[in-house]
Amino acid sequence: MLTSSVSNQVGAALGAQAFPIIGPVGVVAIRQFxxxxxxxxxxxxTLRGLRKDQWRPIIGLVVVYSVMNLSLYTAVSRIGLAMAVTLEFLGPLIVAIASSRRIIDVACAILAAVGVIVLTDPGPTTDVIGIACALLAATAWGVYILLNRSLGQRLPGLQGTATASLLTAMVWIPIAIAWFAVHTPTVMSIVLAVACGLMASAIPYAADMLALRRVPAQMFGTFTSLNPVWAALAGWLLLHQALRPNEWAGIALIILSNALVSTREFRAAKKSIAK
Known part of the structure; x- marks a missing residue:
């Protein structure tokens, strides 16, 4: 989970540097490929021999991959990395709260939400489109968690993720041809988009699939609250966005939330193994 969250945000920051040349659509297209x-x-x-109950989450992920990535990067281009990722976090946060039956999980999710608010210090904005895109990405991310967990129980290894990624790339071929015919890419923009694809898609998708076989959905949803932290740090280091005191305070609250959830789950796992 830690590998997925760090890699995702560093990749997003690298991809954002290619926006002036090929835009969010171009970055997403290369990322899918x-x-x-x-x-x-x-x-x-393989597409042969898949059952109906396996096809449903695969097709769902094809749609989710496209919607989640395009809406998030469109939001990043309009309202910035930290704010876009913070709003996107509402998706897994809702999953964490809705799927939990324990008070401590709900409390940790709420603590993480407070940390997100303190981190970003949100205020009035006129960019309705940017906010709407970030909220759409949040919805897609929540669905992604549930679909990925379901698919991980139906197909072994990374076959489900790889199959969905292959189909997504096929869907994006005509989109990429039309887009790059108008937006000519440079070598550097392609390099940045490729790095984004590796760090924000290939690594996180594989890591998420493996993680969701081993941890409850609510723990995964709460742990993803680290993403705004990494987004703020990636924006600071790679996009030269300085952090304010309230942002450091938000980071501390979010880390505390995840530490509480992780520690409790690890202790429960050790007790289970001991028995």
Whole structure:
């Protein structure tokens, strides 16, 4: 989970640097292709023999991958990395609260939400489109968690993720041809988009699939509250966005929330193993 969250935000910051040349659509297109190229040889996905109950989450992920990535990067281009990722976090936060039956999980999710608010110090904005795109990404991310967990229980290894990534890349081929015919990419923009694809798609998708086989959905949802932290740090280091005192305070609250959840789950796992 830690690998997924760090890699995702560093990749997003790298991809944002290519926006002036190829825009969010161009970055997302290359990201989809890179993900398929990396995961397909590893997992050897096959479309033959898939059952109906396996096809449903795969098709769902094809839609979610496209909507989640395009809406998030559109939001990043309009309202900035930290704010976009923070709003996107509402998706897994809702999953964490809705799927929990324990007070401590709900309390930790609320603490993480407070940390997110303190971190970003949100105020009035006129960019309704940017906010709407971030909220759409949040919805897609919540659905992604549930679909990925479901698919991980139906297909072994990374076959489900690789199959969905391969189909997503195929869907994006005509979109990419039309887009790059108008927006000519430079070598550097392609390099940045490829790095984004590796760090924000290939690595997180694989890590998430493996993690969701081992941890409850609510723990995964709460742990993803680290993403605004990494987004703020990536924006500071790679996009030269300085952090204010309230942002450091928000980071502390979010880390505390995740420490509480992780420590409790690890202790429960150790007790189970001991028995």
């Amino acid at each position: 890179v993900t398929a190229i990396v995961l397909a040889p590893i997992a050897h996905p």
